[in-house]
Amino acid sequence: MRGKGQVNMTETEIRSLCLKSREIFLSQPILLELEAPLKICGDIHGQFSDLLRLFEYGLMPPEANYLFLGDYVDRGKHSLETICLLLAYKLKYPENFFLLRGNHECASINRIYGFYDEVKRRFNIKLWKTFTDCFNCLPIAAIVDEKIFCCHGGLSPDLQSMEQIRRILRPTDVPDTGKFPINIH
Numbered sequence: 001m002r003g004k005g006q007v008n009m010t011e012t013e014i015r016s017l018c019l020k021s022r023e024i025f026l027s028q029p030i031l032l033e034l035e036a037p038l039k040i041c042g043d044i045h046g047q048f049s050d051l052l053r054l055f056e057y058g059l060m061p062p063e064a065n066y067l068f069l070g071d072y073v074d075r076g077k078h079s080l081e082t083i084c085l086l087l088a089y090k091l092k093y094p095e096n097f098f099l100l101r102g103n104h105e106c107a108s109i110n111r112i113y114g115f116y117d118e119v120k121r122r123f124n125i126k127l128w129k130t131f132t133d134c135f136n137c138l139p140i141a142a143i144v145d146e147k148i149f150c151c152h153g154g155l156s157p158d159l160q161s162m163e164q165i166r167r168i169l170r171p172t173d174v175p176d177t178g179k180f181p182i183n184i185h
Contacts, residue, residue: 007080011123014084018134021087022171024094025137031165032098032142038065040150043102044086046076046114051085061089062096067142070102070152073131074113080122083131101138102152106174136171 007014039058044051058064072086073079089097104110119128141151143162159165 007084007122009084011127014080014123014127015130017084017087017091018130021090022134022137024090025099025134025139026170028094028139029166030139030141030168030170031162032067032100032139033146034065034067034098034142034144036145038067038144040067040069040144042069043071044068044076044082045071045104046073046079046082046118048076048078048081048085051082062093065096065098067098067144067150068100069150070100070138071104072099072102073115074104074110076114077118079115079118087134098142099138100142100150100152101135101140101174103174105135105138107132107135108174133171136173140168141165 009017041054055061058066066089068086072083076082086099090099104113104115110116115131116125116128119125119131141149143149
C-alpha cells in the first residue's frame with residue numbers, strides 16, 4: 001500500500017491474494033473456535049484510514065489477535081485497500097487473524113453498494129468475480145472460549161445447534177431466504 005490509500009498491487013497480485021486466502025478459509029472451519037485474548041472488530045465498509053487507526057490503537061498483528069465480523073467493502077471510498085490489507089494479514093498470520101463473512105461479502109449486495117463499481121473502475125469485472133469466489137469461502141461465525149458466539153448479523157430462527165453451522169457447505173453464496181445449504185451426510 002502506498003500513500004493516499006491506493007492499492008500498489010497489480011491485478012495478478014490481487015488475484016493471487018484472493019486465491020491463497022480462499023484456500024486458507026476453506027482449510028479452516030466455517031464455525032471458528034477461538035481463544036481470548038482477541039480483539040473483535042465490526043464493520044469497516046471501505047474506510048481504510050479507520051482500519052489503519054484501529055491497528056494503531058489496538059496493536060498491529062501479530063502483537064494482537066483479531067476477529068473481524070464482516071462488512072469490509074462497500075460505502076467507503078477504499079474498499080480495495082481495506083480488503084487487500086485484511087486478506088494480506090490473513091495470509092501472513094492465518095492462526096492469529098480471522099475474518100467472518102458479513103452481508104456485504106455477497107455479490108448481490110456489493111454489486112449495489114459500491115464495491116463492484118470500485119473494482120470495475122480500477123481493474124475489471126473479472127477481478128470482482130475473483131473476490132466473490134473468495135468471499136463465498138469465508139467462515140460465518142466464531143465461538144470464543146467456548147462461550148461467546150460471534151457473527152455478523154442475526155441468527156436464523158431455524159438454527160437449533162452449532163452443528164447446523166458446521167454442516168454448511170462452502171463455497172456458497174448467501175441465499176435469498178437467508179438459509180445456507182447444509183450437508184445432510
